[in-house]
Structure formats: C-alpha cells, structure tokens
Amino acid sequence: MKEHIQINGNTLIDLGFKPKKWFKEAIAHINNNQLQHDEMLTYLEQFKSDPEIKLHENPIAFSINIEAENEVEKKNVADVINTMNTLMKTPTLVNGAVMPDACPTGHIGVIPVGGVAVAKNAIHPGMHSADICCSVMLTDFGDANPQDVLDAAHSITHFGPGGRSREHQFRFPMDLLAEIEANSFLNDQKCISAARSHLGTQGDGNHFLFVGTSKKTGNTMMVTHHGSRGFGANLYKKGMKVAEQFRKEVSPQTLKHNAWIPFNTEEGKSYWEALQIVRKWTKKNHEVIHDATLEKLGIAKEDRYWNEHNFVFKDGDLFYHAKGATPLDKRFMPDITGPRLIPLNMSEPVLIVTGETTESNLGFAPHGAGRNISRTQHRKSKTGTIQEIFELETKDLDVRFFSNEIDITELPSAYKNATTVRAQMEHFGLGEVIDEVMPFGCIMAGDVSKNAPWKRKKRRK
Template identity: 30%
Template sequence: MSNQIRGNDLRKIGFPEGPAIGRALDVLAQKPFKKMDKGSALALLKQIKDDPFKYVRDENWRPVAEELVPQPARDVALNPAIKDYRRYGNDFIEDGARRQMDVAMQLPITLDGALMPDAHQGYGLPIGGVLAADNAVIPYGVGMDIGCRMALSVFELPAAYLEQSRQELRKLLLENTRFGNKEVFQKINTDDPILDRPEFREIAVARQKRDAAVKQLGSSGSGNHFVEFGVVDITDPANGLRLPVGQYLGVLSHSGSRGLGATIAQHYTKVAMDKCPLPPQARHLAWLSLDSQEGQEYWAAMNLAGDYASACHHDIHRRMSKALGEKPLAQVENHHNFAWKETLADGCTAIVHRKGATPAGAGVLGIIPGSMTAPGFIVRGRGERESLNSASHGAGRRLSRTQAKNQITQGELRRELKDHGVELLGGGLDEAPAAYKDIRQVMAHQRELVDVLGSFTPKIVRMDGA
C-alpha cells in the first residue's frame, strides 16, 4: 500500500495493543484507501481512535471502531438460561440475528421477546427484534435512527394518472424532496411546533443539534430511505381508511430522525455502557433504569426524536400534496426503532423495544414495504400477544450492503427496474431489490399478526444519490 503505515505508526497515535491495529491495516490495504497519503490516513485513524462510536455504523471502519469502543469492567452478569421467545419464520432468519436475540433474552431486565420474519443482524437487538424490559430502556435496543417510520398518502387520482404524467411526477419528486447530509431546502418550515419543544432547551445533546434539526426538517436520510410515487390498491372493503375498493395514486415515504436521533443514540449508549458494563457479546444492550436521571433524559430525548421524525414526514407529504394540487383522501403512518410503555398479557407494565419492528396491536394500521420493485402492504394489526403486538417493518435484508455491492451488477439492477416498470432517481446497488428478502414470504410468516387491507406498488422512486 502506498501510504506505508505500520503498526508502530498506529501505536504512536494511541492505538492499543490488540486486534484494532491489524484490522486498521487490513482496511488501509483495501482499494478505496490504498492511495490515501500517510498524513491523511493517520489523521482519519486518530479520529476513529478518539471517537469510535462515530464510526461503528461506517461500512468500512466498523471492524476497527468496534475494537476501540471502551470496554468497561464487566460486573453485570447475564442469566445463564435463555428465556423462551417466539420466532416467526424461524427457518427464514439468519443465525446471527437469532444469536443476538438469544443474548437479549439473557438480560436480567428481560421480561419477554419475539423475533419478526424480516429479522437480520444489527447492533444490540437484531433488526426485527422485539424486547420487553422491566423499567429500563436500551438505547441500542431502540437503534440509531430513532422513530424511523413509514408514511403513506392516498390521493383521489386514478392509477392511470401515474403513467400519463410520469415526467411531471418525476419533476415533483426532485423538486420537493431532499436526501442525505448535503441536501436541504432553502425555504424551511421554521413554524413547525416541533422546533419549539422544551426538550431542545432542557436536554444538552438535543440543544446542540437544534440548528441542524431546523435545517434538516422535511428531508430524508440516506441508505434505505426513500420517497416514491406508486399505485395503491385497496382490496378490503372494511379497510378502516374509508376508501372504496380500487386503485389510487399514492406517495410513500420512509425516513427517520436524521442527525438528531443518531446523536441522541450515540450519546446515551455511551452513558449506558459506562453505567451498565456487560460481557462483550451483550455490551450494546446496556440499559438505563427509568428511575435514573439519565434514563428519564433518554426517554424524553427519544420521544423528541420520534416526534421530529414524524414532523419530517408531515412536511414531505405537505410539500408533495401542494405540488400535486390534491388533498389526501387518507393517510397511514407507523414507526419502528422506538420504545413504548405497554401492559403485557400478564398485566405487567414493560418497556417494549421494537427495533425494525412495528406495532400491530388490535386494529392498529400500518404499512410494511417491500423493495423498490416489490409491493408494500397496508395492514391492520391483530393484537397477537406472543409477538408482543408486533409485526415486521419491511422485507428485511438478505444481503449486507457490502455483499450487495459485490454480488449485484448495475446491469442486473437496470434490468430488474425495467422489468417492473420502475424509475429510480438516486439509489445504489446496496439497495437493489435482490438485496432484500421476498416480501410475500415475509407476509406469509406473519398471517397471524396482521390482516392485509391493500398494497402499494412503487413506480417512481427517489433515494439519496446522484
């Protein structure tokens, strides 16, 4: 490698003896970093060493950052037995997600749990994990993108309007959506009540992110976040949306709490790991008691971030409705990556974490997306007690982002989009449909959790990227 960095160079900038050095050298040997000059590479590695939490979700530097996260003294023991929990579509779920859920079921605060059919490995709880805890909240059991959600608007325009007006709708998407960290609206809705919430003054970590939250209001994140036009097909006459059976134009969005939620998650995970030292396999499941000041602070900050995510979606749909010149006939919104205070079947009060899982209590409406070429489903919860009133939040990943980039070609993605009549604005191979599980199989494994009221089929998809 041209930067010629050696282990001693890393020791000089504070890298500890151990696997972190070897893993850093392995990353530097990869193609994107081979030609980085020595000074820049060392400066970057110093940043990772000083604040590893910032890089634990970075695709390239994650293995290094994980080794550098401080390891507190381990004085909180796990229970030797794994509490029983229900797995929906067990044969459909990767081993890593099951192992993570097993560890979560050994926590001394765990009351109950469930694993959804879209489950795959994450941090702390697996994506698709549901965990009921006794008077405690786990920041990484909620996740980085606090309150991430789906929002659907259904318009009184026929499905045929989509094909007749593709060019116009494409332009509306580009003009009225913003993605990632670089795109913001020049005219921001500074009158939104969310920006006047007292938590922005009273909680230090939220106060530090208020200016960024103002700028990012109404925007969407990167990764799997999107805004898209598609066909809504209502199939159940008793759908609860007061919509006649038939097809409509719809707008579907998926995004979360942007930089505000990520910063809150990082900050309180550090606090939890310091106060609640756990064995290595459980360290990201550190919790905060709701009887503590830190626990109450996180709970308030989490709710702020969730409401901020909702405000972003409302702004997206307001802009899209105004651009279309139409008021929605109906709207559906549901969220995941959150914790709720709920009463379990045995009458016990619990903090129910749904990381990549959505509420599916009796009569609760939601939408479960597929991929950019597969339909999503409008659903109504059945209140299944064994799933802790939960269902999947989507199809779930079949391939990691790195695997998708290595295994799927641009040509394959273009053919897939063409075959389904989908136009993609932005996006990348890591979000290709082939990276996801078959949403129909996922839905088949949760028939006892939700009733299907209709579907949403994407046609013009906007994501982060050129």
C-alpha cells in the same frame, strides 16, 4: 484520645469501594473531622452501591416467527437465534420475539433487525440504534396522476448526507423548538442545528419515497420512509454514554451495546421525554415533504397515516424495543389514525395491514422484507454491468436515485423474497393485509459515496 490516622483512596478501596468522584470529598470530610473507625463506616454507608446485577444464567425465552426455506436462509436464521440467545441474557429483559424479516447486525448479542426485546423499567439506547423512529407515512392523493406526484415529490424531497441549505429549509415549529430546549438531552447547538437543517430530508441507505396506486380504490398514494436523521443520531450517542455509566456501576457483565438507562432515574425520565420529542420531529419531517408535494400540485389529501418501526414503546413498566418491527397494537401509538404500513422492496407493493396482539407476536409485525446477506455479499453475487442489473430489476417502474448513482444494494434482489415474507406473516399471525399500494416508481438516495465531495477532492490531489 486515640490519634487519628489520615486515610486516602486506598483505604476506601480496601473497604470495598470502587474509585468514584465522591472519594475526594469523603476523604477530606473523614480527615478534617477525624472520624474514628466506626464513625467513618457510618458516614460511608451513604456511598454504598447496590449489589451488581448479574446476567440471566439462561436466555429468557423468546418467540421465533421465522422459518428458513433455503440454505442461505438457514444460516441467517441460525445467526439471528444465536445473537438473540446472547441478547436475552441481559438482566432487564423479560420477553422477546423475532419477525420473518429478521437479520443480524453487528456483534453477537446486538438486537437483530426484525427483533423485539421487552425490558422492565429500562431503556436500552443500543436496542433502538442511531436511526431513532425510522418510520413510514402514507398520503392518499386521490385521483392524481402518479407521474405528476413522483415528479413533484422529486423536486421537493432531499436525500444524501447533511441537511438543507438555509434558504431551502422548512419553517421550524416554535412549540417543538421549545420542547427541545427544555430537554437536557437535546438542548445543545449541535442537536438544534440538525433539527432545523435536516427537517424535510430523508438520508440514505434503504430510505425511500414511493409512489403507487391503491389496489382497492385505484387512488394514487405516496409513501415515505426515513428516521430522525442527525437529530436522533445525536440523542442516541448521548444515550449510549449515559447508559454506559450506569452499566459500569450496576451491571458490568452486561455487554456495552446492551447497556441501559433505568427509567426510575432523572436520566431515564429525561431520555424517555427526549425520545417522544424525536418522534414528534420525525413525524413532522414526513409531513413537510408530503404537504409541500400536495401544495405544488394544488390538491388536498384524502387520507394520511403513519407508523414507526424502529422505536421504544411503553406499556406500564415494560419497554418494548422494536428494532425494525411494526407495531400492530394500538396502545403503542397514541396518535393512531389508520392501519400500518409494511414496505417490501421497490418492485413490490407496500402492504397496508391491521392485526391483533398474540402471545407470540407481542403486538408486532415485520417492517419489511429484510436481507439474507450483507450489501457487500450482494454486490459480489451480481454479474453484468450496474446499468444492466438496474434495467432488469426495475422493468416498467420509474425508479430514480437522487445522487444519480445507482445503488444495486437497494434493488429488489438485495432483499428477502417478498412472497415468503408475506406467507410467514400469515402463518405466524403477524397482521392481515387489507390493501396494497401497487408500485409505480420510487426515489432513493443512491450510491451517495461514489462521487462524494471528499472523494472528488482526493482524486483532484
């Protein structure tokens, strides 16, 4: 009998296999059973990977629902199209679109804000980003005084980093907790702790609590804007890690930020379920703030509806990744109860819209006014004191910053011209405005970093 030669990892690499966890077990099995060449190859068949999935040679075509109206916008639109052209080479993608509020964020190939990317049988965590299910909710307060609603809401809501202290937390729904604990992506102490303490909080950045009156009825309405906070951010980090594992295995040419989790895997199904749980949590996060404000004023709501604008929507085997795009199509929202909401800036109305799906809008509308320049560029472009800029841009409005520090990068001038966005919505068939919530006032986080605890500590030293 021919003497068996012991094999090692280099033997498997020479046969075309990439080093994997199964190497150790396979080497031991081959050596212990003294498998000959043909027997060894037959045994190793089970470990063969599918061929690597290559990038599309040319970008998949996408709809451009945006036009530049000045030099600043020309650069912004060019940057948006540039990053979309790279993004649309991702192997899973079959369609895409950009909205009038589109602006690039991050490296080339990262989905822009105001972008929609349609993937087949794949979920891309990087295309919904850390702020999973960023969304808006409206409650109709009837003939309540707008000032009373804003004051009551200010005493209840919570902006800034972190969550609520234990004594100020809202009661957590036990059925939702059971769903969290049953999901492999969410069932850990960090996720559960964030879910509990961040309930009833709004974070920072462009998130807000807006009070105004309906142009059509005169009723007072409250609109909140926020995402899934630390709860969703934890899921995003885990999703990116799992997607990266798949990327290395099946499509190493794909950019890291465009890695995906195949839906037809155990991880894909579990991640999709986790996204739905985060969606439920985020809706509840809006509701507890709205309900507590109603309760404080001793009134009942007359109407309520909401929509996400930063999420993944499923239709058959297609996954619509909307990075800052409002779903118009009812099939994307299983709990649809009313029209959609598109906020512009604190001095402009929140638009209440409906609309039909077209070949170019893919069932989506803008999510707001968007930016043409970065926050840093905006700060540098302003002259005068912060207080002077604030007073000029918020005249006749009750605008508050929860941190008591004005954030000029959230003032109206930081955003695209609202009239332009509305005109392009009409031009490209991106929803019909059926009502407007005329601004009375709003609350935002403000410059939460200016007097942050870690900065105060550093100054004391």
